[in-house]
Amino acid sequence: MEFKEAKNKFVQTWGALGSQWGINKTMAQIHALLMVSHEPISMEDIMDELQISRGNASMNLRALMDWGIVYKEYKAGERKEFFTAEKDLDELAVKISRERSKREIKPALKVLKEVSAIESDGTAAEKHFVDQTTKLYDFVLKADNVLDKITEYKDNWLAKLVVKIMR
Amino acid sequence: MEFKEAKNKFVQTWGALGSQWGINKTMAQIHALLMVSHEPISMEDIMDELQISRGNASMNLRALMDWGIVYKEYKAGERKEFFTAEKDLDELAVKISRERSKREIKPALKVLKEVSAIESDGTAAEKHFVDQTTKLYDFVLKADNVLDKITEYKDNWLAKLVVKIMR
DNA sequence: ACAAACTTTCATTTTTTTTTGAAACTTTAA
DNA sequence: TTAAAGTTTCAAAAAAAAATGAAAGTTTGT
Numbered sequence: 136m137e138f139k140e141a142k143n144k145f146v147q148t149w150g151a152l153g154s155q156w157g158i159n160k161t162m163a164q165i166h167a168l169l170m171v172s173h174e175p176i177s178m179e180d181i182m183d184e185l186q187i188s189r190g191n192a193s194m195n196l197r198a199l200m201d202w203g204i205v206y207k208e209y210k211a212g213e214r215k216e217f218f219t220a221e222k223d224l225d226e227l228a229v230k231i232s233r234e235r236s237k238r239e240i241k242p243a244l245k246v247l248k249e250v251s252a253i254e255s256d257g258t259a260a261e262k263h264f265v266d267q268t269t270k271l272y273d274f275v276l277k278a279d280n281v282l283d284k285i286t287e288y289k290d291n292w293l294a295k296l297v298v299k300i301m302r
Numbered sequence: 303m304e305f306k307e308a309k310n311k312f313v314q315t316w317g318a319l320g321s322q323w324g325i326n327k328t329m330a331q332i333h334a335l336l337m338v339s340h341e342p343i344s345m346e347d348i349m350d351e352l353q354i355s356r357g358n359a360s361m362n363l364r365a366l367m368d369w370g371i372v373y374k375e376y377k378a379g380e381r382k383e384f385f386t387a388e389k390d391l392d393e394l395a396v397k398i399s400r401e402r403s404k405r406e407i408k409p410a411l412k413v414l415k416e417v418s419a420i421e422s423d424g425t426a427a428e429k430h431f432v433d434q435t436t437k438l439y440d441f442v443l444k445a446d447n448v449l450d451k452i453t454e455y456k457d458n459w460l461a462k463l464v465v466k467i468m469r
Numbered sequence: 470a471c472a473a474a475c476t477t478t479c480a481t482t483t484t485t486t487t488t489t490g491a492a493a494c495t496t497t498a499a
Numbered sequence: 500t501t502a503a504a505g506t507t508t509c510a511a512a513a514a515a516a517a518a519t520g521a522a523a524g525t526t527t528g529t
Contacts, residue, residue: 138428141417145435148413155406157324159517170438173430178476188519193477214474214527222434224441239322246315250308261305263340267389268312271337274391277460284467293444299466300451326487345506355489360507381497381504470529477524488513495506 145171146185161187162195166205166220175208175217203230225293229286240279247272312338313352328354329362333372333387342375342384370397392460396453407446414439 136144146167153163164185169176176184182192196218199205204227208217221227251268255261288295303311313334320330331352336343343351349359363385366372371394375384388394418435422428455462 136416136420138420138423138431141420142431144413145417148410152406152410155324157322171431171434173426190478190520191518224437228441228445239319243315243319246311249303250312253303253305253308256305259340264305264309264338267338270391274395274460277464278395281460281463281467293441293448296448296467297444300448300463357490358488483518486515
C-alpha cells in the first residue's frame with residue numbers, strides 16, 4: 136500500500152467510525168485529514184481532497200472548532216485561513232469526553248433526576264419505574280464523574296489509568 | 303409529574319441519547335420501555351405504546367436481542383412472545399461495551415495497523431502520517447484493553463473503578 | 470472608498486436512514 | 500391437515516440528516 140491509498144483508507148475509516156458514534160461523516164473525515172497532515176490545510180484543499188462543497192467544509196470546520204479539536208491558523212503573507220487538528224491524543228480524548236458530557240450526558244442526567252422523583256402510588260409498576268430510573272441516575276452520574284476524574288490527569292491519562300487498573 | 307408523563311419523558315430522552323450515540327432512536331426507545339417495565343411486554347404492546355409498525359418493532363427487537371440486552375420470554379398458556387430488558391446496569395454496560403468493541407473498534411484497529419505499516423519514503427508528510435497513525439493505533443488499542451479489563455470485574459465494576467481511581 | 474479575496478449562511482436538493490405494511494413464513498392447537 | 504395466531508422479511512415510502520451552491524457578508528490591501 137502506498138501513501139495516498141493509506142491516507143484515503145484512514146480518512147474513510149475514521150469517517151465511518153464517526154458515523155457509528157453519531158458524528159457526521161464529513162466532520163470526522165475532515166478531522167482525520169487534519170490529524171495526519173504535517174502542515175495546516177486550507178479550506179480549498181480540504182474541499183478538493185474530500186470532494187465536498189464550500190458550505191459543507193465551512194460548517195463542519197466550524198463544528199470541529201466548537202468541539203475544540205481543530206484550530207484556525209494564519210500563515211504569514213497569506214490571506215486564507217488554514218486549519219490544524221489537535222494531535223495530542225490524550226488531549227483529543229479529553230476534549231471529546233468533556234464536550235459529550237456537557238452536551239449529552241448532563242442534560243440526560245437532569246431528566247433522569249426529574250422522572251425518578253415522581254411520587255409513586257405504590258403499585259408494582261410505579262415502584263419499579265422509580266427504582267430503575269433512580270439506579271440509572273446513580274449509575275450514569277457515577278460514570279460521568281469517573282470520566283471527569285480520569286481526564287483530569289490530563290497528561291498521559293490513559294497510561295496512568297492502565298497502571299491503576301492493572302495493579 | 304405523574305407516572306405516564308414521566309415514563310414518556312424517559313423513553314423520549316433515552317431515544318434521543320441513543321441517536322446522539324449512533325443508535326437507532328426506536329431501538330433505544332424500545333429498550334427504555336422494557337427497562338422501566340416491571341413485567342415482560344408483548345410486541346403488540348410495544349407497537350401500541352410507541353406508535354410504531356409491526357415491522358419496525360420486530361426488526362429492532364431482533365437487533366436488541368443480537369446485542370444481548372433484551373430477552374425473549376414465553377408466558378405459560380400464552381401464544382405470543384414477550385420481551386424483557388437486561389436490568390442490571392453493570393451487565394448492560396458490559397454488554398454494550400463488548401459489542402461496540404467487537405463491531406466497531408476492532409475493525410478500525412485492523413485498518414489503523416494496516417495503514418500505519420506503509421513504507422515511508424522519508425518525506426515529512428509520510429513520516430508524520432506513519433507516526434500519527436501508529437500513535438493512534440497504540441492509543442485505541444490501549445483504550446480498548448482498558449475497557450476490556452474494567453468490564454471483566456463483572457460485578458459492580460463501576461463501583462470498583464471508582465475505588466481504584468479515587469484513592 | 471473600493472474591489473478582490475475569502476468565508477458564512479441558509480433555502481433547496483440530494484443522500485442516507487428509518488419506517489411502513491403486506492406477503493411469506495412459522496408455530497401451535499384442534 | 501388446516502387454519503388461526505403470531506412473527507419475519509423486504510421492497511417501497513417517508514422522514515431525517517447532510518450537502519450543495521449562490522447570495523450575502525467580511526476582511527484586507529491599495
